[in-house]
Amino acid sequence: MHDFLSLIAHHGYAVVFLVVLAEAVGLPVPAAIALLAAGAAVASGALRAPVLLLVAVIGMLIGDSLLFVLGRYMGWSLLGWLCKLSANPETCIMRSAESFYKRGKLTLVIAKFIPGVNTMAPPLAGSMLMRPMLFFQLDLAGAVLYAAAYASLGFLFRDFLVAITRGFQTAGRAVEMVLLIGLLGYIIYRIGLYRKHSIYRIVPRVQVEELARKLASENDQAHPILVDVRSHGYYDPNAARIKGSIRVEPNNLAEEIKNLPKDKDIYVYCT
Template sequence: MANLIPLLQQYGVLIVFAVVLVEQIGLPIPAYPVLIVAGALAKDGDLAWPGVLAVSLIACVISDQFWFHAGRYFGKRILKLLCRISLSPDYCVSQTEDNFKRWGPKALMVSKFIPGFNTIASPLAGAMGTAKATFLGFSMAGGLLWSGTGIVIGAYFHTSVAQVLGILSTMGTTALIVLGVLLGLFVTFKYVERKRFRQATQMDRITIDELKSLLDDGHEPVLVDARSATAQSLEPAVPGALLFKGGEPIPELAALDKDSHIIVYCSCPNDVSAAQVAKELLAHGFHRARPLHGGLEAWNAAFAPAPAASAVEATEVVSQ
């Protein structure tokens, strides 16, 4: 902390560019405080704010373009990878998909302000086939808004920023310990939150081998697609599967025998969406409802789709 101002004064925009680029790529580097400090220095005449804004915007656009094209090329796989390495992997895909579906490319203007959403907004835009020019426009607008806000905050509170950094510099090692403790508390909170969420969706899964045994024994399990509407548009549902839309499904599931084998699948980490839907079905009396371990990926690996003249269309389950 004590060296932050001298570093910015000496290397200026290079430090801002490097930190913002690394943070936007996905590493847990706090770029926004650096922008705020740079804004304070710009107010005091130690840095040129147009240069700070320009390099921050360029770093944002480079990162966004990288993830956008990764999403276009790898599709759903890159989203699952990013969610697996995030601090909230169990539900970041579905939440971001729903937000992006609701707002469209305009979501890119505010995505950088929302933890988790920023992680996969750009690759999701690529996976959904957003036009390159449209993406670039909203990406630049979002980067400009995010960078400019940090610089303006630093300029407005430049006196307070200098005072805080001065106090931290006098604290020396103590300041680093305090920051380390705060970071540790944050990570612990996210871990506990994740653990509680997993416990809430803890239940027996059915494996692909068990599902094959059911089919070999002559059973006809009902498949339910628990993915978000966006995920369903990115990757087709299993032929014949019911598309779950949340709430109490009717009329197809309501007309089924309560002893029916119901297999719920999704494409999210740890099968959490499938487990949530399976628990809802259990609450409605379907005591043989189970989530599929491995989800749609496991199904596709085990039952490679064969060419057919006509495929059974997925039936949409409408919620009340």
């Protein structure tokens, strides 16, 4: 931590720019810690607050805009790729989509404060065909809020941060062991989550021909229930649906499915 503070003090603007840019494009780097350290550097006079805020916001906007454009053209394939490190990619994507469903466009303003949603929000907005200027305005507000919040905390608690780094230096090897044990514990926890959710990675599917035969069957009992669960951001009420399907918002699926017949096969589709 002390080395990181020293790095910020000597190469602050470049380090902050690179770290926030890296986090914005999905890399696991501590942008919040970089902004805290930069705020402390502002308090000591090593950095200037307006320049720091400008550099941090530009870095975030570049990364977010890149994912927004990629999301616009790659859709959920990009979201799935970004979620590969998650224990359950489907949950990762749906958590972000649910945030948009509940909070709407406000999600872009607060996304950076929500782990797991911060990286997913820009490409999700792009895949939902949000207007670029609207995205820029909301993302700019979120970037300014995020950078200002953490830099301000670093500025206000500079002495506390310095005391912590001195404590790390004094404790030395003991702190290293604690951090190592914590890291190992986290790795074991992630492996456990991965194993727990691995069963959900294999989703049973039905071939189009088989489904068509069932739908064409004269036996009413053999007719499956077909459910359109496209997310609200992708669903166009005027778009064509598979004949005979019913529309269910995916965020309400757990409740809606309770009202469906239990003696029939149920198939869902989202594309």
